[in-house]
Amino acid sequence: RRTIHVALVGNPNCGKTSLFNFASGAHAHVGNYSGVTVDAAEAHAQMFGYEFLLTDLPGTYSLSCYSPEELYVRKHLSEQMPDVVINVVDASNLERNLYLTTQLVDMNVRMVCALNMYDEFERRGDKLDIPTLSSLFGMPMIPTSFKTGRGLKELFRAVIQVYEGKQGTSRHLHINYGHEIEQGISHIQQYLKADEHIRQRYSTRYLAIKLLEHDSDVLQYIGQHLAEEHRPEDRKQLLQARDVAAARVQEETGSDSETAIMDAKYGFINGALKEAGYVTGTKEDTYR
Ligand code: GDP
Ligand code: MG
Ligand code: K
Numbered sequence: 001r002r003t004i005h006v007a008l009v010g011n012p013n014c015g016k017t018s019l020f021n022f023a024s025g026a027h028a029h030v031g032n033y034s035g036v037t038v039d040a041a042e043a044h045a046q047m048f049g050y051e052f053l054l055t056d057l058p059g060t061y062s063l064s065c066y067s068p069e070e071l072y073v074r075k076h077l078s079e080q081m082p083d084v085v086i087n088v089v090d091a092s093n094l095e096r097n098l099y100l101t102t103q104l105v106d107m108n109v110r111m112v113c114a115l116n117m118y119d120e121f122e123r124r125g126d127k128l129d130i131p132t133l134s135s136l137f138g139m140p141m142i143p144t145s146f147k148t149g150r151g152l153k154e155l156f157r158a159v160i161q162v163y164e165g166k167q168g169t170s171r172h173l174h175i176n177y178g179h180e181i182e183q184g185i186s187h188i189q190q191y192l193k194a195d196e197h198i199r200q201r202y203s204t205r206y207l208a209i210k211l212l213e214h215d216s217d218v219l220q221y222i223g224q225h226l227a228e229e230h231r232p233e234d235r236k237q238l239l240q241a242r243d244v245a246a247a248r249v250q251e252e253t254g255s256d257s258e259t260a261i262m263d264a265k266y267g268f269i270n271g272a273l274k275e276a277g278y279v280t281g282t283k284e285d286t287y288r
Contacts, residue, residue: 002051003051003052004159005083005084006053006082006159007054007076007084008020008085009060009077009088010100011093011097013090014097014116015090015116015146016057016059019088019116019144020041020056022146022149022152024054026043028041038069040056043056045156047153048157050156052156055076057073061096063103065216065218074217078107084110084111084162084163085104085109085111086111086113086159087101087104087113087114088116089101091116091117091118091120092124093117094273095269098137098269098272098273101113101137102268105138105173106175106203106205106209107202107206108172108203110163112141112142112158113134113141114142114151118143118144119150121143124280125283126279126282127282128276128278130143130276132275133275136276137272138171138173139169140162140169142155175268177261177265177268178264180252181212181261183245184212185209188241188245192207192222192238198222198225207222211238212261214258
């Protein structure tokens with residue numbers, strides 16, 4: 001049987017390294033990420049007769065191109081193409097952590113979510129209907145605590161199911177960002193879909209969103225590819241499409257397209273949390 005490549009992606013301090021250590025029996029450094037170099041640790045694990053290669057990636061709040069960590073995680077996902085991503089989420093800080101989740105959904109990676117710090121979530125008396133949130137994000141969500149190792153088996157069972165492509169475990173889902181932004185995305189996507197090379201490596205939806213966000217790294221990647229193929233005209237057309245789409249979004253939403261996308265992502269997250277009956281801090285008083 002071949003090894004399942006699993007990448008751990010999440011915000012700083014959500015418990016990625018703790019999960020990594022529990023799953024692999026490794027003793028990687030747990031604590032604040034303060035390294036100067038951006039690096040990833042790798043370890044093997046065996047469970048249920050499967051062999052896993054785990055990669056513990058640097059923590060990021062986003063998959064933009066504003067920091068070396070963000071670029072590193074993004075490059076790992078697109079170049080190493082892990083079989084399954086475990087998105088580790090701090091369940092005691094859901095709204096913020098789910099921002100990165102929406103970006104992973106845009107990338108269309110096969111994914112399982114570890115709702116970690118679940119002990120903290122319970123201690124505070126937070127409430128959430130996990131199956132509802134799970135279906136709104138189109139992927140399994142497993143409560144875990146890597147202080148104790150709780151949920152580890154269930155998490156890897158879900159990883160195997162997603163890897164094997166079991167029906168109903170995850171579905172291809174687009175987060176709907178509203179009419180204005182969706183129109184902009186489709187407009188840019190038309191130019192990307194025509195390109196075989198790009199289409200095979202990336203989700204064109206993801207690239208279109210990144211272009212609307214004026215992501216310089218994605219623009220450079222596509223620009224370089226088109227330059228190598230001596231297609232300056234296509235590059236010009238793509239940029240024009242991006243500018244037209246961004247201007248339209250700005251006109252209709254009143255915000256620049258990057259802000260409009262961020263607002264739409266938080267809109268989706270808050271709507272999903274509301275639908276899943278999310279309530280936080282009901283026991284807060286007890287601990288003051
Ligand atoms: P990383 O930055 O995502 O790699 O997070 P770490 O694994 O370094 O964990 C950050 C801190 O949270 C450490 O002090 C861990 O011991 C602690 N931690 C990790 N998982 C849990 C959990 O499920 N519950 C609680 N209460 N603490 C956790
Ligand atoms: Mg870590
Ligand atoms: K850390």
